[in-house]
Amino acid sequence: MTLHQPNSLEARDVAYQLHPYTNARRHEEIGPIVIAKGDGVFVEDVDGKRYLEAMAGLWSVAVGFSEPRLVEAASRQMAKLPFYHTFTHKAHAPAIELAEKLIAMAPVSMSKVHFTSSGSEANDTIVKLLRYRANALGQPEKKGIISRIKGYHGVTLASASLTGLPNNHNAFDLPMPGVFHTMCPHHWREGREGESEDAFATRCAEELEALIEREGAETIAAFIGEPVMGAGGVIVPPATYWEKIQAVLKRHDILLIADEVICGFGRTGQMFGCETYGIEPDIMTLSKALSSSYLPISAVLINDRVYQPVADKSGEIGTFGHGFTASGHPVAAAVALENLAIIEERGLVANAAAMGERLQAGLAGLKDHPLVGEVRGVGLIAGIELVTDKGAKLAAQPPGSMAAKAFGLIQERGVILRAIGDTLAVCPPLIVEAGHIDRIVQTTREGLDALAASM
Template sequence: MTLAPNSPEARDIAYHFHSYTDAMAHAEQGPQIIEHGEGVFVFDNHGKRYVEAMAGLWSVGVGFGEDRLVAAAAEQMKKLPYYHNFAHRAHPAAIDLAEKLVTMAPVPMSKVFYTNSGSEANDTVIKMLWYRSNALGKPEKKKIISRNRGYHGVTIASASLTGLPNNHRSFDLPLPGILHTTCPHYWKEGRDGESEEDFATRCAEDLDAMIQAEGPDTIAAFIGEPVMGAGGVVVPPATYWEKIQAVLAKYDILLIADEVINGFGRTGNMFGCETYGIKPDAIVMSKQITSSYVPFSAILLNDRFYEPIAEESGRIGVLGHGYTGAGHPVGAAVALENIKIIEERDLVTKSAENGAYFREKLSQFARHPMVGEVRGVGLIAAVELVHPELGDTLPAGKLGAAMNKLLFERGVISRAMMDAMAFCPPMIIEREEIDLIVDAFADALTELEKMDFAA
């Protein structure tokens, strides 16, 4: 690849170290540079238009170029561009948003703690769980159970919660005391002759056995996404969450719901907890809280979780934890306006209705020889690719990488999670725009079938 020395691509290679990227491959192939966005579309620096079928990173719920969010940020920047919440300080935007989040929560909640990202929020949850156990005089109650293929972030602690191998390899992770139980993916993990409900029962039994083996008095919490995102859009089997919650209640173990991807309409309800009848002790939220116009995240805590922590801070004299940018006034103002837009335009209902249309369209591929499963809920879906002849002998991720490239060439940005192609477009998407994605997928699938993967 030959690039002009001062081109954006050349300067990116020279100076920019990318997230979730093969750095050596990047030095050879360079970036795709996105310059601007409008609605569900983004445009590269050569003027080519793409349907952003992943809403950025599962996150631009109200679409690109929403003037109301730009105005909310600008107005807040003029009024109070920054302030913190250390040492009893507060500002109106943080107070208004905290009240809004507590009152709209799917189950009774008490307080909001602000952070800057989903990773930071889950990292903070771990610290608070440890702090709470010490406050209760149970210093042994520190272990946290997550799930294989779950995704909860990339800080040292939150990446330990994440159950994906590439988030652990060469990082010396996971940390001790973080455990991973069965991934609730019926299509991959279910046994021959096992019904969905039987599989859900086995998942709950696996969790119960892990708790007993470790010692119930050593387990502080269980964390899970209502629907797994980066692990492959894993929709839980029927009765799964009911049975998991029964096990946790049996041993008095807290439940943390990671709503970073699911929250604010993605599953066809305002929260994924509503979709699956989950009653958590804490809810972690980010991404669509501001449609990612501003980095922002928050943790909702119920009294059961909050009160021992508050009492311990009183004993010590301070809660020795917080972030410079937490509860940032610009982020809080944008979040408030973003939630107003979601409510006023009824994007939750739109997400449910257009999501059903999207999944119906994708279901036409279920009988294709290169497709193993089509799955999803609300406006989040995945198509699992398989090779009819090479099967498991083909390296995992090879089909997904090829399909990702084919879709990009056809003006659709998806995301390959190994061999599962994810779709999570902005909630403002219209049916004709969904058709653009589906038509591009059909064309790319035809091309994929012709490719020689045995070579």
């Protein structure tokens, strides 16, 4: 770290940038690690230290860093049509082709795609779509949305309200009215003594139904959930959970939104998390691995049940008064198309399934570690929850301090994970190989050993 050098990148960063998800005062003290380049599953900082990026950047770089085909796709499109919008009956080939591709790939029948630039924008758009649709149907009260404690759906005013994490609400005066949170489906943490996964799933569904009945089904438009909760701590749903949740929603005529921002395009070992868990959504949110995050792009997929009332209302008003300058950006769309082609041509979903088995088996070997309370995951996404007391499932205080220390010790050894509360998250690129998986597991154990020795 060279913060004492006034012209260093680190010092200039501290001087000029406010970072997301960062303690600003702490950042003034320690500064950043400045990443200079990446290749495959590795990134390198400005001092030349290489790290195995076991979080795929931010749950997102499916095809790895510096993939030449994506660079070339961006360059070709930049030279041909670097920007055009999709407002007022305008279109261009990359957005048309990407929309067509996503409708064909969707795990259930979908009608239309609306492009945005991030998962947050996409989920914010969905909140507006639900209000627009309710008014179109003459149901002005049916605009409430149910999310889940520890769910993550973004950071705009609307999407952060859907998110069920305190740090996304504290000091922002959120959540906004009309958003409700039901229980987190984390069996290990929330299950009662002796309660099976199936019984716990039943209790989750019963709590959801009680919430709907308390608020009135006529006031609830939709339920939103990630197939596997990511930023809330990699929480895998218990057996029968999604089956029972969907049955409740169907009984009360409530739409289902599947937030596939993290799970989509292979992460769970199938193309979509919806396929892994038998989810049949009315609306889907896609981003991150859609372009491997080489360029910002996201998509909202809606079925005909959602589209037709929205289209009717736009005809009545004269326009659908929503959209972003970069909606369906041609360069981002071109990169996304090439990224999806690579995922399919190289069999990366199958690789995620195979390497996922190796990852889950390897991390399961950490369950005997004195600081590990639970290991959970599916495919190429996993969480390791740290504790000091296994029986009581308690971690050291203050909350999050154990995982933060473990994260630092593992990063010092050349592997980047992510600390979420007292959980270490793992989410490597879909191109990961057996040797990379083994290194992630071994380095994680070494970091945990070092943490245990320091306590």
